Amino acid sequence: MGRYVVRRLLQMIPVFVGTTLLIFLMAYTLPGDPVRAMFGDRGADPATLAHIRHDLGLDQPLIKQYWDYLTGMVLHGDFGTQIQSGRPVTDVLSDAFPVSMRLALIAFGIELVLGLALGIVSGLKAGKLRDNVVLLLTLLLISVPVFVLGFLFKWLFANQLGWVTPNVQDSMSVSELFLPATVLAALSLAYVARLTRTSIAENLRADYMRTAVAKGLPRRRVVGVHLMRNSLIPVVTFLGYDIGSLMAGAVVTEGMFNVKGVGYYLFDAIQRQEGTTVVGLVTVMVLIYLAASLIVDLLYAVLDPRIRYA
Amino acid sequence: MTTAENTTPLLEVSDLHVEFHTRDGVVRAVNGVNYSVNSGETLAVLGESGSGKSVTAQAIMGILDMPPAKIPQGEIRFRGQDMLTMSREERRQLRGQKIAMIFQDALSSLNPVLSVGYQLGEMFRVHQGLNKKQAKAKAIELMDRVKIPAAAQRVNDYPHQFSGGMRQRIMIAMALALEPDLIIADEPTTALDVTVQAQVMDLLAELQQEFHMGLILITHDLGVVADVADKIAVMYAGRIVETAPVKELYAQPAHPYTRGLLDSIPRLDQKGQELYAIKGLPPNLLRVPSGCAFNPRCPKAEDICRTELPALAAVSEDRGSACHFWKETLNG
Missing domain, CATH: 1.10.3720.10 (MetI-like)
Structure with a gap:
């Protein structure tokens, strides 16, 4: 029984990584741009947008972003920050x-x-x-x-x-x-x-x-x-x-x-x-x-x- | 022992009828069965599937599902008291305590999710009000009694963890738990290997002698019967067609059906010959042939057999045959 539980817990790791990766990819391929949305109808100059993107890490390759997210979550219990409100998730x-x-x-x-x-x-x-x-x-x-x-x-x-x-x-x-x-x-x-x-x-x-x-x-x-x-x-x-x-x-x-x-x-x-x-x-x-x-x-x-x- | 106990049989079934009301019509599974068993005596009830032997037993136990089953007529007397007129609670009190039953397939007849110790101990907890601990001790005692090795270690095991023979021993132990007066064993060895069959039958016979119980042994296997039974009742299409002490029946059957059954036992000294088989099939109980139900399959059938139902005629003091030509059959 004990060994079974350990095995099941270990099996959870790939399942967990797989599902979160999928959700991550899906969420980030949604149409629209949250950074642009921060400025509403007024629009912003490209330099500011690029600056904010850089601060949020959004200019990194997607897989790097996922890795940062995953390690932040597992190691620090940090689920990230809401872009608009700046509130921790x-x-x-x-x-x-x-x-x-x-x-x-x-x-x-x-x-x-x-x-x-x-x-x-x-x-x-x-x-x-x-x-x-x-x-x-x-x-x-x-x-x-x-x-x-x-x-x-x-x-x-x-x-x-x-x-x-x-x-x-x-x-x-x-x-x-x-x-x-x-x-x-x-x-x-x-x-x-x-x-x-x-x-x-x-x-x-x-x-x-x-x-x-x-x-x-x-x-x-x-x-x-x-x-x-x-x-x-x-x-x-x-x-x-x-x-x-x-x-x-x-x-x-x-x-x-x-x-x-x-x-x-x-x-x-x-x-x-x-x-x-x-x-x-x-x-x-x-x-x-x-x-x-x-x-x-x-x-x-x-x-x-x-x-x-x- | 009082005189009443001497004269009244332990169990007496008289003119019992059982019918099942189905969508296709009324199936008359048992049509006027009579038999009796005394303490210490073994009655073997023999017959093909559908002959009504198990239904009779279930009627005695009171475990028929009613409806669809119905008992329109008949009496089942236990120590002289008609059980069919008893209240539900009175009958429940008899079950397990006075009359117990052993079923054919122990694996499906034991509850798969309860330990055997629990299922054995339950008898004592329900009927004698023992607590869990006492009941478990009794369960171990019982398992020892039916010769299950290492009973104390195995009492918490579940039915699927035992072999077929051991499971049937547990069924026997359960039936024996409260030392009943009568045990009904419905094909207790059918699901077992031949060697295990012999062990289980021996055990059953031994315990029966020890407790001086009455035993009704339901079987279709003539080999099982010969050693342990005192008398035999042969059933066909819901009726008893022949009843006799076991030795006499084997030596000289008085009904063509019994003869057919005996002839279809494979014999070592006739190796190489084709096995005898009774021609035809058991009747459909929705359309039982007129006259003697066996007539379409009977080698001796004549016109009277197709029109007139033969009554159980007395062959001798303790023998009966329901055949128009029992005399001819008896003399070969």
Whole structure:
């Protein structure tokens, strides 16, 4: 197990370098010129532009710029500086990530509780009425685009019922984040419910379930221990990976509800061609993804003893 | 021992019917089965797949999925008490404690993600309220009993870490855990190598003697039966077609189907000859032939066999055959 973890951690290095390089190249080949943009419509004389470029290191070859960026980040935790505002990118990161993390965790909680509950309820009665209701409901959630659902929820809960304000005022307030988190969780929730349902319906017919009944175990033990331990393995895997995408996939939701998290800053940075900010935000996301996938793989081995890493 | 225990069989199945309601129609898997087992006795139930032998066993255990299964008629008496009229909870209490079952494929029948120690210990925790530690000690004891080497080290291992024979021993240990009165073994050796089959059968027979349990051994393998069974019930298309003490049945079958089964055992002294096989296929239970269900495959079939269902006729005091021509069959 220990050797496996070390190997996985080492494997992360090329993945990390590769992804950051790609993002770096993509961000810097975006059309437009951030230095020229600093002067707006007035324009500036070429000497000044060249001077600023030189100060920022933008006249260096791209690969040299990447190398400087990478070493600065790894050695000094320096993610660069925003060109326009002169603000360190780390400041943006420390503003954005706690918000997104909070939003993602609330969404994750909703997904976990509702998704599992719906999946268990329908899986235990596969083919019956309540199973079909859940299947229909989840199909609806999967089919409706997130912005439609978001505006629908906004209209219903903010405009019609007046339970919440349409836009989030304080991005750290849990009660205000609840509605956007629900919208964010909707799609994953449907997937979790369906995955749980299928897994349960399948394992319900397994031979070991018959054994458990033949042992004279009470029903709650047959279902709660024997069925669940087996059925939840694929679900836990999905949930683990999903934490990463909940944090990253909130661009639309955060924009719609004015939540100032990663998605919000990312969109903003792309619009302003702030390459450094984009790369910084995405790099942290890549790290979260890598960590999440490692944890999921380790958890998988804990849950399923047939899988052992050497 | 009281007189009641002497006269009432441990388990008595009478006129049991089981049907499955499927989209294609009603499958009558068991049609009026009668048999009984006493303490210390081994009944072998023999038959091809689809003959209803496993379904009968599952009905006794109460582990049929109902629906689609339905028991429209019949009684299953355990120590004189009809289990079919018991409450769900009463039946659960019997399962594992009084009646236990050993399944065919131990790998799929054991829970893959729980250690064998947990699965064995669970019997004691649920039925006797022992704590985890006590249950584990009991599990090790059981594993020793079924001769699993290094039980104390292996108690935390998972089913996939054991060999096929060892896994079947664990199934046996699980069934034996609470020293039940009756064990139903559904093809316990089918998935095993021949040498391991013998070991497992010997172990089962030995433990049965030790605990004086009743044993219902379900199998399609005549070789397994000969050594361990006291009496045999042969099933075909959901009915018992012949029942007899084991030696008599081997020596002189009283039903053409039993004869066919015995003739299809490969024999060493007839090497090189073509193996005998009963012609035709087992009937589709949705369309069982009229009269005797075996008539399309029977070498002795006559008109009466196609119209009239033969009842189980008494061949002798403890033998029965459901054949119109049992006398002719008996005499070759």
